[in-house]
Amino acid sequence: MENLLENDLVAAEKLSFDRFREEVLSDYRLACESREASLMGRKEVLTGKAKFGIFGDGKEVAQIAAAKFFRPGDYRAGYYRDQTFVFASKQASIEQFFAQLYANPDVNQDPFSAGRQMNSHFATPNTDADGNWLPLARQKNISSDMAPTASQMPRAVGLAFASKLFRKVDELKAFPELSNNGNEVCFCTIGDASTSEGHFWEAVNAAGVLQIPLAIFVWDDGYGISVPKKLQTTKGSISEVLKGFQQREGTNGLDIYKLKGWDYASMVELLEPAIQKIRDTHIPAIFHIEEITQPQGHSTSGSHERYKSPERLEWERSFDCIKKFKEWILENALSSEEELSDIELKAKEFVRDCKNRAWATYQQPIKDQVSRVLELASALMLQLPEKAGVLEAEIRKLKAEKEPMRRDVMSSLHKLIQLAGKTDHAFWLKDYYQDLKKENKALYNSHLYNEGPKSALNIKGSTLTFAADAPIVNGYEILNKYFDQLFASNPKVIAFGEDVGYIGDVNQGFAGLQAKYGADRISDTGIRELTIMGQGIGAAFRGLRPIAEIQYLDYLLYGLQPLSDDVATTHYRTFGKQSCPLIVRTRGHRLEGIWHSGSPMGMILNSLRGMHVCVPRNMVQAVGMYNTLLQSNDPAIVVECLNGYRLKEKLPQDLLGYTVPLGIPEIVRKGTDITLVSYGSTLRIVQEAAAQLAIYGIDAEVVDVQTLLPFDIHHSILESLKKTSRILFIDEDVPGGAAAYMFNKVMEEQGGYRWLDVAPRTLTAQAHRPAYASDGDYFSKPNLEDIVELVKEMMAE
Ligand SMILES: Cc1ncc(C[n+]2csc(CCOP(=O)(O)OP(=O)(O)O)c2C)c(N)n1
Numbered sequence: 001m002e003n004l005l006e007n008d009l010v011a012a013e014k015l016s017f018d019r020f021r022e023e024v025l026s027d028y029r030l031a032c033e034s035r036e037a038s039l040m041g042r043k044e045v046l047t048g049k050a051k052f053g054i055f056g057d058g059k060e061v062a063q064i065a066a067a068k069f070f071r072p073g074d075y076r077a078g079y080y081r082d083q084t085f086v087f088a089s090k091q092a093s094i095e096q097f098f099a100q101l102y103a104n105p106d107v108n109q110d111p112f113s114a115g116r117q118m119n120s121h122f123a124t125p126n127t128d129a130d131g132n133w134l135p136l137a138r139q140k141n142i143s144s145d146m147a148p149t150a151s152q153m154p155r156a157v158g159l160a161f162a163s164k165l166f167r168k169v170d171e172l173k174a175f176p177e178l179s180n181n182g183n184e185v186c187f188c189t190i191g192d193a194s195t196s197e198g199h200f201w202e203a204v205n206a207a208g209v210l211q212i213p214l215a216i217f218v219w220d221d222g223y224g225i226s227v228p229k230k231l232q233t234t235k236g237s238i239s240e241v242l243k244g245f246q247q248r249e250g251t252n253g254l255d256i257y258k259l260k261g262w263d264y265a266s267m268v269e270l271l272e273p274a275i276q277k278i279r280d281t282h283i284p285a286i287f288h289i290e291e292i293t294q295p296q297g298h299s300t301s302g303s304h305e306r307y308k309s310p311e312r313l314e315w316e317r318s319f320d321c322i323k324k325f326k327e328w329i330l331e332n333a334l335s336s337e338e339e340l341s342d343i344e345l346k347a348k349e350f351v352r353d354c355k356n357r358a359w360a361t362y363q364q365p366i367k368d369q370v371s372r373v374l375e376l377a378s379a380l381m382l383q384l385p386e387k388a389g390v391l392e393a394e395i396r397k398l399k400a401e402k403e404p405m406r407r408d409v410m411s412s413l414h415k416l417i418q419l420a421g422k423t424d425h426a427f428w429l430k431d432y433y434q435d436l437k438k439e440n441k442a443l444y445n446s447h448l449y450n451e452g453p454k455s456a457l458n459i460k461g462s463t464l465t466f467a468a469d470a471p472i473v474n475g476y477e478i479l480n481k482y483f484d485q486l487f488a489s490n491p492k493v494i495a496f497g498e499d500v501g502y503i504g505d506v507n508q509g510f511a512g513l514q515a516k517y518g519a520d521r522i523s524d525t526g527i528r529e530l531t532i533m534g535q536g537i538g539a540a541f542r543g544l545r546p547i548a549e550i551q552y553l554d555y556l557l558y559g560l561q562p563l564s565d566d567v568a569t570t571h572y573r574t575f576g577k578q579s580c581p582l583i584v585r586t587r588g589h590r591l592e593g594i595w596h597s598g599s600p601m602g603m604i605l606n607s608l609r610g611m612h613v614c615v616p617r618n619m620v621q622a623v624g625m626y627n628t629l630l631q632s633n634d635p636a637i638v639v640e641c642l643n644g645y646r647l648k649e650k651l652p653q654d655l656l657g658y659t660v661p662l663g664i665p666e667i668v669r670k671g672t673d674i675t676l677v678s679y680g681s682t683l684r685i686v687q688e689a690a691a692q693l694a695i696y697g698i699d700a701e702v703v704d705v706q707t708l709l710p711f712d713i714h715h716s717i718l719e720s721l722k723k724t725s726r727i728l729f730i731d732e733d734v735p736g737g738a739a740a741y742m743f744n745k746v747m748e749e750q751g752g753y754r755w756l757d758v759a760p761r762t763l764t765a766q767a768h769r770p771a772y773a774s775d776g777d778y779f780s781k782p783n784l785e786d787i788v789e790l791v792k793e794m795m796a797e
């Protein structure tokens with residue numbers, strides 16, 4: 001009996017040793033394959049088959065170790081060095097990696113970005129084609145990578161913050177598909193040099209305060225391109241300088257670990273309990289992975305021999321993680337030289353095959369296009385023997401293109417169309433040209449916004465209804481009643497920002513609601529606009545409906561980078577695979593002083609294509625816009641009128657049911673003499689001006705555009721202009737800002753110039769920031785008298 005037991009134990013031990021050995025060798029194989037992908041990837045760029053390459057060589061072993069603890073439900077917010085982590089997590093194949101390197105626009109080949117992103121920018125879908133949320137708790141999730149250094153930090157905070165909500169908010173227990181009780185960890189990766197960015201510090205501080213399951217890995221290879229650590233980081237060590245953030249008995253903060261990037265065994269051993277601790281306790285951690293190398297240098301754009309000393313290069317060679325991994329395997333008798341060489345050889349063959357397949361798949365549709373053009377060209381030659389010379393030259397040129405691109409096809413076709421003139425054949429050429437134009441448009445210009453059922457443009461407007469005895473209340477009370485009903489009816493909605501929680505925002509929109517719905521759903525944050533946006537991005541990515549607040553529009557600049565680089569591009573850069581339905585709530589326009597009166601709408605319009613921009617004239621309209629946005633997956637910013645909270649409005653009957661359609665202006669005063677186009681706080685001044693103009697016998701039509709993005713999608717302003725033949729665009733942005741944008745939309749896009757009797761105008765604020773106090777406002781921004789004067793001038797013209 002005892003013998004039997006002993007035999008079993010021996011057998012079990014042997015089995016577990018075999019499994020262990022198998023796992024180690026499989027890791028070694030993957031490290032070799034990933035390295036080959038880097039080496040061959042670089043060659044593809046240097047031989048001109050790809051434009052640019054950035055690779056994860058030198059980081060393979062650390063990433064394989066980390067990926068072991070990356071579970072279904074977890075998130076990665078990383079950067080361009082993480083190919084091995086993503087391969088190890090089985091979220092990318094090597095063939096897909098090459099498809100992206102070649103910029104293959106077929107989303108089935110490059111499922112991360114459909115050729116829209118540089119290589120090593122990975123992503124996994126968070127919605128299906130109809131915009132329904134996928135079961136994120138059951139899949140490994142990668143939020144689409146970005147190139148700006150440290151831009152992954154704000155959203156990493158949000159991805160981890162969502163776990164805290166899913167764990168702490170009872171109402172969210174109803175969504176097990178989205179989270180397993182908040183047990184998910186966000187794996188965030190960053191280069192050593194990028195920790196110099198403010199984004200990093202703000203994110204670390206926020207994570208330390210919030211206590212969220214965030215694992216930050218710093219891949220420390222000692223350089224940010226050419227600039228060494230001593231010029232990047234105080235004391236030359238990120239873990240050293242972060243010590244004050246370290247969590248201790250009875251404090252918040254983060255755990256800090258130091259690891260060596262070539263030491264496979266120690267990393268695996270340490271990471272297992274460390275990641276589990278994050279999962280269990282939600283105490284975030286930093287893993288400072290030191291002694292990492294970069295065998296091929298930063299990217300294909302330069303060579304590191306220019307800035308690394310011979311000693312450093314020599315050290316990098318001897319501490320190459322794959323070399324060290326191999327030594328460790330041999331020292332521990334887990335394998336033989338022969339077996340490992342065989343693995344290396346097979347890795348090379350495997351990657352070469354993947355690469356060749358990716359290239360052939362990328363080229364095939366283009367080659368088909370070339371064949372079709374050549375066919376058309378030959379047929380044309382028969383019709384136009386007198387032009388045989390030029391046509392032959394064109395055919396030869398296209399045939400000589402060894403690696404043709406879509407643009408070569410378009411350019412050839414265009415030339416052939418010119419040569420074909422009025423021949424019958426021109427029809428076929430033009431037909432094919434138009435087909436390809438359409439196809440390329442779908443490949444390169446689609447998915448800026450949701451295009452399916454979750455597009456905000458699908459949401460129809462509803463009419464307002466009022467009870468016979470509807471009370472007249474302050475604007476902020478409308479919002480307060482609305483948010484109360486919203487939080488009661490939609491468990492996915494959360495709100496946060498500076499002063500949003502305890503006092504219910506500086507204008508009392510959320511007054512009393514934290515006490516009612518809990519300090520997790522309606523919360524105060526530190527003064528950190530960047531990571532407030534990040535909190536919103538991550539939460540939106542995970543299927544919640546965050547309303548993230550920027551206290552005053554003037555401070556949007558602090559949070560603009562993640563909105564512009566991340567939110568506004570998410571849907572586009574993933575070919576519609578990811579959505580980020582964040583609502584940014586802020587208040588602005590028309591108060592006083594350089595930093596409390598801004599209306600930088602041109603800045604917003606130009607940096608946030610990919611978001612909707614709502615500029616409600618009052619709080620009832622704001623409510624209608626929030627309702628519309630909450631039914632869609634598109635992200636948006638809503639700018640409430642700062643001076644509107646104490647203005648009286650009639651309380652509608654059905655706040656939750658009221659929707660304002662986006663891109664549909666409203667005529668707030670009918671008139672026949674001139675069209676005055678405006679929005680937000682300035683609109684009220686325009687309305688007052690219109691009333692005064694009526695006294696002088698001028699009948700102005702006043703149009704509230706309601707949303708700047710989208711803008712007047714049915715061209716209703718043109719209809720007004722057809723009637724009045726005069727138009728003036730008024731706002732309080734700088735000259736050339738949003739008023740110029742509206743002008744361009746109506747004149748060029750809507751063809752408004754055809755209906756003009758007098759020159760169209762814009763009336764804007766001065767170029768400088770507004771001076772303080774009421775006189776400062778009066779002389780800095782368009783005022784009633786300015787509007788009346790200008791309109792009279794236009795009427796007299
Ligand atoms: C905001 C921003 N500034 C500059 C760059 C250009 N840039 C790309 S990578 C890089 C160095 C990053 O070094 P590090 O964070 O150490 O990562 P590594 O490449 O060494 O892994 C720089 C300066 C950028 N992409 N984004």
Ligand SMILES: [Mg+2]
Nearest residue numbers: 191192223224
């Ligand atoms: Mg570096």
